[in-house]
Amino acid sequence: MIRAFSPTQRIRIILIAGVVPLVIAVVGVIALLSWTDLPDPIAVHWGPTGSADGYGSLLGLATLFLLSVVAFAAIVTVAIARLRASTRPSAQPRFLVGMSVWFATLLTAVLVGSVGIQRGLEDAAAAPSVLPVLGLALVAATLLGLIAGLVAPKPVTLEPSSVEEPRFALAPEERAVFTRTIAPSRIAIVSFAAATILVIATAVLVAVVGRPAMFVIIAVVSLVLVLSFASLNWRLRIGRDGVRLRAAGGYPRFTVPIDEIAAASVVDVQAMAEFGGWGIRFGAGGRTGVILRSGEALEITRHTGRSLVVTVDDAATAAGLVNGLVQRSRA
Incomplete structure (x- = not known):
């Protein structure tokens, strides 16, 4: 089955992952700037015991906070809104939506709470411990993040794809090798x-x-x-002994023998949505990925159901060779 977000769902995602965090952050900043009974400078850093040990300006702290929330919300929103159709179920989009709200809520609650406990003080050094504020902020952020993730839309199911797996016919003694250098x-x-x-x-x-x-x-x-x-750079080699993938420095490396492979296929990978970023990643359904970009990728599925996903150019040729080698090994 193919899953994709409808235009209406994309608008909901933008509202939840992008607009809601900004509203939370802006409300927090407005509250901060409206307080006129704060010490100058205020406490901006707290030690492991919860006591203030660093001081600065309220405006600088609020600016840094707002920029952090805007940047995080923008990255998450763009990443999810640009998702293409996928044949794989994934909880990553909803997780990212929840993370965007969680991050904004946590920063806002910590900032407003840590500054609020300084109201009416002449010297910020006399501020009480910030630890209770951190605890309440974490609880509030987790609660709102979970709610955001749960109300985030799930992709709708489209018509199933009828694309067949590529396969090369190989003679019993024929030698064939596929090699590629994979760059980010x-x-x-x-x-x-x-x-x-x-x-x-x-x-x-x-x-x-x-x-x-x-x-x-x-x-x-x-x-x-x-x-x-x-x-960041990898070398992929496919031959009669199986699939070998190693980093440019020699380590880490992955090896999948031919007799452990059930099938190979070409998939369209969405780095942020399916794997949460780039590099060596772990996705839903027992997928391990060497993900250096979004787009065309080779997926090697083992008999156990677990799979190795590699973003590589000409993935169809690679998958065809793997399937041909698997078929020949069973003959």
Whole structure:
């Protein structure tokens, strides 16, 4: 069966994932700017015990908050609104809708609550613990996020597709090999680059502020980014021994022997909706993906029902060769 969102459903998605978070954020900012009994500067950072240990301006904090909500809501809304028809059921669109509302609610509640407890104080250092605010914010965000995900529309079912799986007829001793180098899309590169810039900027900020303990977190995140960059380019090889996929650096790698393969098919992958992003991803139905872009992909289904999805050009040729090799191995 083929599933897709109708025009009316897309409008509902835009309203829930895009407009609702913005309304929540704007209401929060208006409330903040209407308070005239706040200390100057206000507390903008809180230590692990919940006490204030960093100070700044209300306007700067509100601006950063609003930009964060707008950016996140825009990314989620565009990603879902541009979804194409798919043969795979997926909970990712509804999850992303819920995440957009959850993120906006959490930030708004934390911001309004942490600033609200400073009203009437002459010195922000005297502010009470922010921990109760964090707890209430998390509960409110989770509740609204769940509601948003539940009321988000499900894609409608269209007429089933009658496209047959590609298959090459191979002679008993005939040798055939398919190889491709797989490179990421521009949007994937931009996403990784943006994450890298954010880590560098955070590291510089930590160095300036002088919080050595935070360098451990920065180091861990940096290591994850390095490993992610190492797996941006992949090499796919299909031959009589099966399917081999490895990163340019040699690791990680995936191997699927021919005798474990039930079938290969060409699928249309939507990176954000089906896998939640790019890189090594995990989707619904036991799918593991090496997803470097949206669009044409090769799906290798095992006898166990689990599958490996790889975004690669000329996926029809790759699938045809795999199916031909599988058929010959059973002869």
